[in-house]
Amino acid sequence: MKNRNRAKRATVTIHDVARHAKVSSMTVSRVINGQANVREPLRQRVLASIKELNYIPNMAARSTRMGLGTTRIGILFSNPSESYLSKIMVGSLEQSRKLGCQLIPEYCSGLTSQKKAVSRLVDAGVEGVILPPPLCDSESTVRMLAGLDIPVAALATARPLPEVSAVYIDDYRSAMSITRHLIRLGHRKIAFVEGDPTHTPSQCRLDGFLKAMEAAGLTVRENWIAPGRFTYKSGLAAAEILLSGDEQPTAILASNDDMAAAVVSVAQGRGIRVPEELSVAGFDDTPIASIIWPDLTTIHQPITAMGGAAVSIIHKMINDLRKGRGPKPLHQRMTYKLVKRHSTGRALS
Template identity: 60%
Template structure:
């Protein structure tokens, strides 16, 4: 294979070198390489002139040789506060990628500029599609950056999937409703609720399911029992202290994920509050922490490993359709959840 020309800094020429030479963004170079129709002809010619001047040929050739499905590269762009959740996703994703002969490329990011840089790195690496686990599954700027350069996107665990991207998820509303019904059937009327990251769509949808469950049971919402969290263990500690330090604390607390529920239980243990005799606690997702804390956590099982596996399969099929020139439409897959009734919930205290 023809070698790439070396850059002035001594390394191989990259998309970023071409972008600097042409005076455009790396995204624009990627659009030209991918023959995106949304690039004006004068700009396209300018980029092609820089590609020729720098003898940037290897990555373009590599894209051609990867027309077969054996060389598919799937990016996973993550910025998730729960390591256990991501581990479960990758357990399924890596297994399925191995079965399909695809390669997974992981990129971590933080704020918006960090997301842009990570997207650029994935584009430079020649990914054919990208999976966005939560909370990036709901990041419109990240989705737009990828779709603009013709890279298909799959949003994992979003509660409100965008029509232009594929998605693998559960019904967060019904899951939260089932868990709230579980608590109300146990006789709980004062139920605290801890919201998750406000930028992540399951946060509001799970809250809506909670409100529906209260309404069905004829319970009026006490807004003082609703506390903002961030889907992190630390925010669960803070929310747990706020709820349990009240003069009239709740008899049950519904945390929007397992990490926050674990934080609540730690606070309760520190205050010598017995679970579930004095306080019932439940979470959401059924990550490994749910079955390793004491008592084991009542939660909604989200089949995270299977969702990771399905995400790879779904984006792989979309890439296959696009490479073959077939019409390709985003696929929205709804997977089943399961209510896990464990020892952290019990009848409301008399």
């Protein structure tokens, strides 16, 4: 019997307590952590459920409650680009260090995985979560966290929701800027590689490209817009499509640097000289942009600084909650920059 009780006790989670007390998991977390912004009747109800279910908080939650821990911020990620994600992590970790926060990363993929990852973050005592792309545009993930009263900062979304904090750049205007650069170099036959269709910057970057082409009086062929997923592999497939027709573009703009690097690889494999015969441009200015040769002309997105800004925003929202103030969503737009390198040159004709 004792063994069965011990096994039962070990299976109880913070979510079981929340269901039993008919409150949110975040309310349970606040009671465990000794936070003041919980009404006394709710606190007593949660404590009664904890006692009845024999719930034992994990070590992270207990250390926070005893004042031995620090502010915990979660970062939930599923980004396929390791170089992009690494720059986010560098900025987030550095700002967390400055603010005395603990950053807890969690990987997820599908919806079921997201739910489990969110549960792990809640059990670890996080009080706010950063969502890098593409999860920054996942309504189900945002709703899930909102239901737990956990502040969210969407990182690198192109269409920030009014009720969700966000750090972003102007993807539309930056795409126009780099397209105009190609046009100024004399290119008239310009193709485009799309990004992940579930990520809002993908559409904004395509729209910016199309607008710049239209403003210059240039026609974009339907078969010169190739699908991509922000991965190197999808860039290879897109390049094969764009460089296999009877008439080929003189320039290709890809929605990120990984796919642009793949375009350069396919072109070189086909004996097409970059930039003499084909100009290639990317987006984001991730490490691969300056590692390959020729190095990529691209839009510099201050990804590292954006990661740090997201931490600062979440930290402020958590402090507001602790003081009993409803946290107001904050939107911070960062500055992009066109970086001209050796992968683009003047059109031959």
